[in-house]
Amino acid sequence: MSEDPMVEEFFSEVNDKYYPQVMEGLELLENGDLGQGIEILARPLHTIKGVTGFMAGFEEASHFTHKIEDFLKKVQSGEVDSSPDNVTLLSRGVNMIFQVLEQLRMGDTDTAEREEVLGLIAEASATRQDNGEAAGAGVDTETLNGVTIIKVNEPRVHLDAQFKPIISAILSIEPGDPVLLDLDGVLTFGSGAWAAVASMGVTFRIAACNVSPDAKQTLIGWGFDKTISVYPDRETYFTAQ
Incomplete structure (x- = not known):
């Protein structure tokens, strides 16, 4: 050789x-x-x-x-x-x-x-x-100005039990409707979790706000920002709509 x-x-x-x-x-x-x-x-x-x-x-x-x-x-x-x-x-x-x-x-x-x-x-x-946080803390949802806001309650989102409640919440929304993930308090968001959410971007209009630097780095590093728009906070998101 x-x-x-x-x-x-x-x-x-x-x-x-x-x-x-x-x-x-x-x-x-x-x-x-x-x-x-x-x-x-x-x-x-x-x-x-x-x-x-x-x-x-x-x-x-x-x-x-x-x-x-x-x-x-x-x-x-x-x-x-x-x-x-x-x-x-x-x-x-x-x-x-x-x-x-x-x-x-x-x-x-x-x-x-x-x-x-x-x-x-x-x-x-x-x-x-x-050993990781196997029991997911779930999400809270609310509707504001026609947008479904999904507040993620996990500090770290990596395992199935941690991101499946997010997927379930999105699936409960009418296709084509806007979705805003509020990640305030979420420290890290794994690539697998981002991939699962991004895969639904064809059917739903998905955005995220209050994204931590680590979670944002993973999102951008894997190219999922092409499907999921990122905003600093809720106010910025609604101003842009």
Whole structure:
């Protein structure tokens, strides 16, 4: 593989560009700057995942990087706790991407360590789902000026029990009617929850207000703002109608 010009060019980019960026991001994580560290890590990991997906013999690196990138997004959104153990696991997984790349380049077929890391990541993700706020606090609804306002009562919306009451409330509304999600008090809103709400944007006119910075970052980062409009508060929303 090492004689392939495309492979050589890719590894040159890895060494000169992506690895230094990753090291910068990991250093920020170690210093407790989780948000900025993850922002810096996201760019090179996304590129590595995409490029290796088209490189013959490096598909496993793309798959592994995708798993690490997914774990990174879950930690970022709060879907997985940003505990010291999970941040350490994230750092280990990111570092291992380069190890996997080198293994595949050299023809090394040993997958034991990467499987161990993926197993730990699956366990960390499942722990949050098992221990997380399984019993949803539900929603309150009201109608104002023809708009159904759904006030979400959960501080974190990630699990089925936490976002299904939102979906049920939307489904009780006539198709085409406007819906405003009031997320005042909601700290984080997972990508899966946003996806479930956004999927209904074809049938309903959905907007959200009082969106926390973390919840908004997840919304925009996954592109769901194309379906769900965001407003600072209720007053701004109704002024814009």
